[in-house]
Amino acid sequence: MAKYTVVAMPGDGIGKVVLPEAIRVLDAVGFDAEYVHADIGWEFWVKEGNPLPERTVELLAEHKLGLFGAITSKPKAEAAKELDPALRDKGYVYFSPIVGMRQRFNLDVCIRPCRSFKGNPLNFIRRTADGGFEEPPVDAVIFRQNTEGLYAGVEWTDPPEVVRKALETHPKFERFKDVPGEDLALSVRIFTRRACRRILTAAFQYAKKHGYRSVTVCEKPNVLRETSGMMEEVAREVRKDFPEIELWSTNIDAQMMWLTKNPEDYGVIVAGNLFGDIVSDAFAGLVGGLGFACSGNIGDEVAVFEPTHGSAPKYAELDPPIVNPIAMILSAAMLLDHVGEEEKAKRVRDAIGAVIAEGKVRTYDMMKLPGGPEAISRGAATTTQMTDAIIANL
Ligand code: NAI
Numbered sequence: 001m002a003k004y005t006v007v008a009m010p011g012d013g014i015g016k017v018v019l020p021e022a023i024r025v026l027d028a029v030g031f032d033a034e035y036v037h038a039d040i041g042w043e044f045w046v047k048e049g050n051p052l053p054e055r056t057v058e059l060l061a062e063h064k065l066g067l068f069g070a071i072t073s074k075p076k077a078e079a080a081k082e083l084d085p086a087l088r089d090k091g092y093v094y095f096s097p098i099v100g101m102r103q104r105f106n107l108d109v110c111i112r113p114c115r116s117f118k119g120n121p122l123n124f125i126r127r128t129a130d131g132g133f134e135e136p137p138v139d140a141v142i143f144r145q146n147t148e149g150l151y152a153g154v155e156w157t158d159p160p161e162v163v164r165k166a167l168e169t170h171p172k173f174e175r176f177k178d179v180p181g182e183d184l185a186l187s188v189r190i191f192t193r194r195a196c197r198r199i200l201t202a203a204f205q206y207a208k209k210h211g212y213r214s215v216t217v218c219e220k221p222n223v224l225r226e227t228s229g230m231m232e233e234v235a236r237e238v239r240k241d242f243p244e245i246e247l248w249s250t251n252i253d254a255q256m257m258w259l260t261k262n263p264e265d266y267g268v269i270v271a272g273n274l275f276g277d278i279v280s281d282a283f284a285g286l287v288g289g290l291g292f293a294c295s296g297n298i299g300d301e302v303a304v305f306e307p308t309h310g311s312a313p314k315y316a317e318l319d320p321p322i323v324n325p326i327a328m329i330l331s332a333a334m335l336l337d338h339v340g341e342e343e344k345a346k347r348v349r350d351a352i353g354a355v356i357a358e359g360k361v362r363t364y365d366m367m368k369l370p371g372g373p374e375a376i377s378r379g380a381a382t383t384t385q386m387t388d389a390i391i392a393n394l
């Protein structure tokens with residue numbers, strides 16, 4: 001029997017392409033695991049009215065470790081239209097299976113490392129004063145609170161009367177009190193002290209373990225005084241146990257500007273759900289974009305690793321496939337770290353680094369080519385060729 005069992009959830013579109021590639025790499029590096037397939041995504045919404053079937057939830061509860069590709073999701077009306085006619089008007093409402101999975105298992109710590117690889121033609125470059133350019137090495141790790149904030153799902157258009165009444169007790173609601181219900185939309189930003197403490201503790205522990213000198217809280221406490229304010233307050237408390245690490249604070253808007261000015265100055269970054277989503281995409285853009293952006297969703301019991309990209313339907317059916325498997329493979333390396341197989345994780349990352357540094361095998365995104373079948377005749381590597389090259393360098 002294998003030492004680990006991993007729940008493999010390819011999902012939709014290119015999720016089905018990249019996940020098997022990551023498993024090939026895990027096998028090649030000698031990870032002693034077996035994989036059980038689990039259903040997730042659009043197909044199961046259409047056929048069963050549930051993109052995250054209960055059997056998948058049970059597999060995750062049993063095995064605790066998941067690798068996830070990507071899913072397709074569509075707006076409310078479109079989702080309802082595509083539902084199997086036999087299931088229509090029975091109260092099924094589409095809800096993102098990933099957001100659902102995060103909430104179901106309280107996968108509240110999302111880690112998104114954004115590290116540049118030497119020689120990646122997609123790395124951010126910056127002009128120098130003398131008109132030349134330089135390529136600052138980026139090594140930022142974003143800790144995104146994954147279950148609360150504006151993604152908590154507490155929202156209304158035309159809020160119920162009791163909610164309106166409650167809002168009217170706030171003096172700042174005065175301006176809105178005459179807005180008709182159907183013209184009033186609310187999304188509630190919910191932070192809890194417990195979740196703030198968990199994300200901040202995880203971030204400081206990570207900074208300490210990996211030798212980062214700073215943890216930056218990236219919020220907006222001057223405006224969002226209660227929610228961002230709570231994150232900052234808890235940060236100061238948590239920091240007391242990590243005196244060797246500096247605590248910095250930036251506003252999300254200013255951070256987006258400084259990002260391209262001095263990205264090399266940042267180490268570990270902590271943010272709430274939406275700001276974490278934004279700042280992690282922005283940092284990912286400096287190190288190669290969606291083909292390189294990996295992540296882990298970590299709870300007390302269950303952990304699921306996934307690339308940040310979606311199902312890229314445009315490229316899902318291409319044969320041979322052209323999408324970059326590196327984001328998925330880096331996510332698999334995070335899984336290795338998580339279970340304590342750090343030496344194997346390092347070998348995987350070093351192999352990716354070697355392929356990129358050599359520069360002979362590059363997927364279409366790395367060549368800045370438009371995606372499509374003609375990318376291959378213009379010299380781009382296929383998905384499989386990229387994985388093969390990585391395996392050859394292990
Ligand atoms: P997307 O991430 O699927 O693709 C956007 C573009 O990024 C692609 O057209 C392609 O040019 C590029 N790209 C993405 N992954 C790549 C890779 N591995 N290698 C090279 N290039 C890559 O985002 P989009 O098009 O906005 O959404 C498509 C579907 O995916 C939607 O249904 C959306 O809801 C869903 N989605 C799912 C996510 C998830 O499963 N975690 C995250 C984001 C979107």
Ligand code: MG
Binds near residue numbers: 277278281308
């Ligand atoms: Mg995002």
